[in-house]
Amino acid sequence: MTPSITPPMLSRGLGSLLHDQHGQGWTDLITGYGAVFLGHCEPKITAALQAQSTRLWAAGRLPVDHQPRVDRLINQLLASDMRQAGLLSTGMEAAEYAMRLAATHTGRQAFIAFERSMHGKSAMSAALCWPNAPLRPGGLHTLPFVDRCAESDILEQLLAVLRTGKIAALFVEPLQGSNGAHQASAAFYEQAIALCHEHGSLCIFDETLTGLYRTGPAFYAERLVGTPDMLIFAKSMGNGFPVACVALGMHIQITPQALPGSTFAGNPLALAVVEATLQRMAELPLTQQVQQLDEIARQTLAPLDPTQVFVRGQGALWCLELGASVNISTLAQTLHDHHLLVTITGRFMRLLPAATMNTTDWHQACELIAQACQAATS
Numbered sequence: 001m002t003p004s005i006t007p008p009m010l011s012r013g014l015g016s017l018l019h020d021q022h023g024q025g026w027t028d029l030i031t032g033y034g035a036v037f038l039g040h041c042e043p044k045i046t047a048a049l050q051a052q053s054t055r056l057w058a059a060g061r062l063p064v065d066h067q068p069r070v071d072r073l074i075n076q077l078l079a080s081d082m083r084q085a086g087l088l089s090t091g092m093e094a095a096e097y098a099m100r101l102a103a104t105h106t107g108r109q110a111f112i113a114f115e116r117s118m119h120g121k122s123a124m125s126a127a128l129c130w131p132n133a134p135l136r137p138g139g140l141h142t143l144p145f146v147d148r149c150a151e152s153d154i155l156e157q158l159l160a161v162l163r164t165g166k167i168a169a170l171f172v173e174p175l176q177g178s179n180g181a182h183q184a185s186a187a188f189y190e191q192a193i194a195l196c197h198e199h200g201s202l203c204i205f206d207e208t209l210t211g212l213y214r215t216g217p218a219f220y221a222e223r224l225v226g227t228p229d230m231l232i233f234a235k236s237m238g239n240g241f242p243v244a245c246v247a248l249g250m251h252i253q254i255t256p257q258a259l260p261g262s263t264f265a266g267n268p269l270a271l272a273v274v275e276a277t278l279q280r281m282a283e284l285p286l287t288q289q290v291q292q293l294d295e296i297a298r299q300t301l302a303p304l305d306p307t308q309v310f311v312r313g314q315g316a317l318w319c320l321e322l323g324a325s326v327n328i329s330t331l332a333q334t335l336h337d338h339h340l341l342v343t344i345t346g347r348f349m350r351l352l353p354a355a356t357m358n359t360t361d362w363h364q365a366c367e368l369i370a371q372a373c374q375a376a377t378s
Contacts, residue, residue: 004329004332005332005333005336007341008020008021008024008026008341009021010026012041013028013040013041014039014040014041015039015040015041015354015356015357015358016028016029016031016039016040016353016354016356016357016358016361017040018040018341024339025339026339026340026341027339027340027341027361027365028040028341028354029340029341029342029351029352029353029365030341030342030343030352031352031353031354032235032240033235033343033352034177034209034214034235034236034317034352035235035236035238035239035240036236036239036240036354037212037213037214037235037236037239037316037354037355038236038239038277038280038281038284038354038355038356039354039356039357040240040354042239042277042280042356044276044279044280045239045273045276045277045280047276048272048273048275048276049241049269049272049273049276051272052268052269052271052272052273053269055268056268057267057268057269058263058264058267058268059267059268060263061261064266064268064271066268066271066272066275067266067271069275070087070271070274070275070278071084073274073275073278073279073282074245074247074274074278077212077218077219077278078231078247079222079227081227081249081250082227082231082247082248082249082250083247083248083250084245084246084247084248085097085101085245085246085247085248085252085254085260086245086246086254086260086261086265086266087243087244087245087265087266087270087271087274088234088243088244088245088246088262088265088266089242089243089244089262089264089265089270090120090234090242090244091119091120091206091208091232091234091235091244092119092120092121092122092125093120093244093262093265094208094232094234094244094245094246095119095120095122095124095125095171095206095208095232096120096122096124096125097246097258097259097260098169098171098204098206098230098232098246099111099124099168099169100257100258100259101230101246101248101252101254101258102168102169102202102204102229102230103168103258104255104257104258105168105202105252105253106168106169106200106201106202108165108166108167108168108201109139109166109168110139110140110141110164110166110167110168111124111128111139111140111141111167111168111169111170111171112140112141112142112143112158112161112162112167112169112170112171113128113129113140113141113142113143113170113171113172113173114129114142114143114144114145114154114171114172114173114176115129115131115142115143115144115145115148115179116129116130116145116147116176116178116179117129117145117171117172117173117176117178117179117206118173118176118177118178118179118206118208118209119171119173119206119208123135123137124137124140127140128140128142128171129142129171139166141161141167143157143158143161144157145176145179145182145184146182146183146184146188147179147180147182151184151185151187151188154184154188155188155191155192155195158170158192158195159195162195162196162198162199162201163199165199165200167196167199167201168201168202169196169201169202169203169204169229169230170192170196170201170202170203170204171204171206172189172192172203172204172205172206172228173206173208173209173210174189174205174207174210174220174221175209175210175215175220175313175314175317177209177210177317177319177350178345179348180310180312180319180321180348181312181313181314181317181318181319181350182312183312183314186223186224186225189221189224190224190225190226193224193226193227193228194226196229202229202230202252203228203229203230204228204229204230204231204232205219205220205221205228205230205231205232206232207219207220207221207231207232207233208232208233208234208235208244209235209317210317211231211232211233211234211235211236211237212233212236212237212281213236213281213286213287213290213315213355214236214290214315214316214317214355215290215314215315215316215317216287216290216291216294216314216315217287219231219233227249228249229248229249229251229252230246230247230248230249230252231246231247232244232245232246232247233245233247236277237274237277237278238270238273238274238277239273239277239280241269241270241273242264242270243270243273243274284355284356286355289355289356290315290316290355291315292359293315293316293353293355293357293359293362294314294315294316296359296362296363296366297311297313297318297351297362297366300363300366300367300370301318301320301366301369301370303370304320304370304373304374305374305377307323308322308323308325308326308373308377309321309322309323309326309373309377310323313351316352316353316354316355317350317351317352318350318351318352319348319349319350319351320348320349320351320369320373321347321348322347322348322349322373323347323377324347325377325378326347326373326376326377326378327376327377327378328344328347328376330375330376331344331349331372331373331375331376332344334372334375334376335368335369335372338368338372340365340368340369342369349369351365351366351369353365
């Protein structure tokens with residue numbers, strides 16, 4: 001929502017439909033910033049959380065009986081040369097943990113990332129990518145991304161920094177969820193991983209948003225020849241419950257100096273929700289469902305004039321970059337009047353449908369968005 005639009009006061013939700021305090025329905029294309037990937041209050045996940053809430057909430061680092069089952073479910077999703085390294089509470093916490101793991105593994109303390117990627121809002125993770133970060137820790141290198149620089153030039157800059165021998169890891173958000181859905185080519189990512197390995201650095205793929213079928217396969221990195229050293233995934237693995245995960249290559253060891261774990265990391269409630277979510281994901285043809293959403297988005301948004309509205313995205317993650325001739329307030333008001341919830345930040349509109357959204361509803365939403373964009377263009 002834009003600052004000029006008062007969002008509805010929500011009271012409940014089911015699937016892709018939210019209801020406000022007056023009982024009016026709203027189509028949800030925000031889905032908790034992408035967290036509610038299987039729809040609000042999915043019955044099997046809700047039942048698992050309710051059942052666990054009567055047994056045990058927090059246990060510190062004491063073992064919990066369903067931890068082995070969750071470990072197996074997560075490891076089944078990963079490449080054979082990776083294993084999960086523990087649950088955390090948020091993608092930001094996972095990014096911080098990945099930094100500690102990279103530092104203890106390499107003996108280095110500097111990091112690289114690309115402009116306007118999103119790795120969290122801690123002092124380190126925010127300063128890694130965003131020029132407006134309020135704190136600026138040292139040892140961070142931010143490179144331009146493909147929205148303003150050629151891939152070959154970026155790789156040259158990456159190589160120059162790697163050659164210093166000080167870089168613990170490169171962070172990659174393969175499809176930028178907070179910067180217009182920009183993404184580089186598979187060849188670019190493969191070369192970046194190779195360059196990191198040539199110079200003793202790690203490559204960390206942050207799939208907080210893209211992980212677990214958002215763009216089709218279980219992980220975006222599955223498209224690549226070669227595997228990153230770490231994967232971060234969060235948001236949708238708890239279907240709205242706060243939980244995240246870091247997965248490691250087998251060559252990376254977890255030492256006490258990496259400070260694994262935290263008070264709420266891997267708590268029994270999170271374990272129950274992750275188990276139910278991953279089981280539900282395994283029951284659904286998610287790759288096919290996401291592909292259907294992809295095809296509908298491309299079909300319905302394609303008629304938009306690319307000089308006025310530039311469309312980027314994949315699967316169940318789409319962004320519309322709105323040109324200067326588009327009246328943002330008019331557009332936002334039209335969507336609000338039709339009870340359609342989207343995220344508009346600056347001149348970017350982001351659409352994050354649930355994978356389980358009815359394709360007819362998604363088609364109608366995309367058509368409405370296209371018509372509203374055209375009507376708001378002067």
